Amino acid sequence: MSKEEQVQTDLGDFSTFSLKIFERCSSTVRNMGPKQAAAEKRTKEKITVVMKKEIIRKHDDGMRVTDLAREYGRNTSTIGTILKMREKILAMDAAKGVTRIMPNRPAVLEEVEKLLLIWMKEKQRAGDTVTEAVICEKAKALHADLIQQQAGSSDAEPEVFKASRGWFERFKTRSGVHSVVRHGEAASSDAPAAEKFAPEFLQVVADQGYLPQQVFNCDETGLFWKRMPKRTFLTQEEAKLPGHKPMKDRLTLLFCANASGDLKIKPMLVYQSENPRAFKKHKIDKGKLRVLWRSNSKVWVTCVLFVEWVNLVFDPAVKQYLLDKDLPLKAMLLMDNAPAHPPGLEDELLQDFRFIKSMFLPPNTTPLLQPMDQQVITNFKKLYTRELFRRCFEVTDTTNLTLRDFWKNHFDIAGCVRMIVTAWDRVSQRVLNSAWRKLWPDCVAKIDTGASAPAPETTVLEDIVSLARDIGLEVTVEDVCELLEEHDQDQELSTEELVELQAEATQEETQTPLxxxxxxxxxxxxxxxxxxxxxxxxxxxxxxxxxxxxxxxxxxxxxxxxxxxxxxxxxxxxxxxxxxxxxxxxxxxxxxxxxxxxxxxxxxxxxxxxxxxxxxxxxx
Structure with a gap:
C-alpha cells in the first residue's frame, strides 16, 4: 500500500470514530430528562438588597442559618456573610431589585426609581398600561421635583437627567419590571373596544337568559375619609403640623350591585391597620360591621382579599337573594381587568357557588362601560361628604366641642365606617339601575314621572355648602367639587404623596407589632x-x-x-x-x-x- 493510500485509510478510520463519538454525545443529550437539562441551565438569582433584609428579618424572628440557606438555595457561608453585614445592609435604602449600591450613584436618582416603582404599582392597580415613553417622562418629572425641593439646601448646579434608553433598560433590569408597553398610547380609553364589547355582552346575556337581577358589577375606589376642602382652616392647619402625612387618611372600598339595582352587596373596606385603636376604644366587633374589614399595608384590594370577599360576602348574598326571589340559581359578575380580579375566578369559588360566572371588560374601557363608574361611585362620595359635614354640624350644635377639637381628637375611623354605611344605603336603586344605560339599555327601568324622584346631585352639593357654612366654614360648590375630584386622583399621585407612601412603606418594613x-x-x-x-x-x-x-x-x-x-x-x-x-x-x-x-x-x-x-x- 502506498503512503497516500495509507493516509486516506487513516483519515477514514478517524472520521468513522469521530462520527461514533458525536452520535453517542447526541444520544446522551437527548436522553437527559427535562429536570436534568433545566438544572444544567439554571443559574442562581442574584440576592437583592430587599432579599438580604428579608433574610436578616427572618433570622431575627428565630429562623436558623441552615434553614435560611435551604429556603433561599444558598450556602450557609453566604447567609453568614449577610448576617455579619447586618448593620450596613439595613442602613441601605435601595430601590427594588438593586443588588448593590454603587458609590458614585446619585442619591436623587435612587429616590426617583423608588418613587417611580410606587407610581407604576398604582397604575397597575388601576388596570392602566404604561409605555416606555410615559415612564421616562414621569421619571424626569420626579427628578425635576426632587431637585427643586433640594434647591434651597445646595448651591451646586442641578444634575442633568435625560431618562435615556440605556437608563430605562438598566432600570428594568434592577427592578424586574416586565409589564411595560414599549410603544403606543397608554391609559387611554379604547372606544373601538368598548363598541365591540357591548354587543358581545348583550349576546351572552341573551344566550344564557340572564335577568337584570342576576347580573352584577363590582369596582374599587379610593376614599380620603378625613379630608376637608383645601381652603378651610382645618386643612391649612393640618398641612402646617410637623410630620403631617396626607396619605394617612386613605382607604379603599369595593362596591357591588346588580343591574336591577335592588341588591347592594356588603362592601369591602381595606385599611392600613387590622386593629385600629378606635375599634378598641369603642369596643367594636369587626365581625358585626356592615362592611367586610380587611387590612393591607398599601391599602390595596389584592387578589387574595378579592377572592375572600367573593366567597364570604358576594356568593352567599347572591344565592340567598335568588332563592328569596324564586329565581334560577345562575348569576354573572362583570368586572374590569384590574390585577386584583383573577381571570380564573370560577376556580376559586366554593362548591356551593359554582353557578356564578365571571366576565371581564376589555382593557381601558372602564370609563366608557363600567356601570359603577357611571355616577354610582361619584354619587356615593357626594353622599359621604354630606354625611361628614352633617356629623360636624350635629357635634358642634349639640355638644361643647368645637369643630377643631372634634376634627382633631374625636373623629376617627370608627365614625367613618358608620358614615360609609349610611352613604352606601342612600345610593338609590334608580341610580344603580341607570348606570347600565350605556352597556345594557333595555334593563334600565322607565322613569315614572308620578313617582318621587331622588334629589338631584345639585341639591346634594347645595346641602354640603349649607352645612359647611353652618359650622363656620367658607365653602363654595367649586370647593366641594374639587374635594370630590381629589378622591379620584389617588391613582395619579403627586411627588409629595409618593414620597409619603415611600416613607410609610419603609417604616412598615422595619416596624414590629404594636x-x-x-x-x-x-x-x-x-x-x-x-x-x-x-x-x-x-x-x-x-x-x-x-x-x-x-x-x-x-x-x-x-x-x-x-x-x-x-x-x-x-x-x-x-x-x-x-x-x-x-x-x-x-x-x-x-x-x-x-x-x-x-x-x-x-x-x-x-x-x-x-x-x-x-x-x-x-x-x-
Missing part, C-alpha cells in the same frame, strides 16, 4: 398554648409540604404566614424566656424546706419547642 396588641396576647395566652400552637403549625406545614399538589404555592403561603403571624408568637415566647432568666438572676426565690427544687431546664423548653417552627417553614 406593643399593646402583643400585651393583650401575652395577657390572655399562656406559654403552654403558644408552644402547642407552634407544634400544630409545624405539623400543618409538614402535611402541606408532602401532599399539596402545588408545592411552590404551599411553600410561599407557609413562609408568608410564618413570617407575618407565627413570628409574633415566637417573639412573645422569646421575651418571656429572657424575662424569666432575668428574674431568676435578679431575685431567686428561696426554696422552702422540704420543697423539691424546680428543674432549671423546664423554662427554656417552651421556647425551644417553638423555635423549631421556622425550620419547617423554610423546608417547605
Amino acid at each position: 406593643e399593646e396588641e402583643e400585651a393583650e396576647v401575652e395577657e390572655h395566652v399562656s406559654s403552654t398554648e403558644l408552644k402547642d400552637i407552634c407544634r400544630q403549625w409545624e405539623s400543618v406545614q409538614r402535611f402541606a409540604r408532602q401532599h399539596h399538589p402545588d408545592k411552590s404555592l404551599a411553600r410561599d403561603l407557609a413562609n408568608t404566614f410564618d413570617t407575618r403571624v407565627m413570628s409574633s408568637f415566637r417573639g412573645i415566647l422569646k421575651r418571656r424566656q429572657k424575662q424569666q432568666s432575668m428574674d431568676r438572676f435578679v431575685t431567686k426565690k428561696p426554696r422552702v424546706e422540704g420543697e423539691p427544687a424546680a428543674p432549671e431546664a423546664s423554662q427554656p423548653e417552651t421556647v425551644a419547642a417553638c423555635s423549631s417552627a421556622p425550620s419547617t417553614s423554610s423546608a417547605t
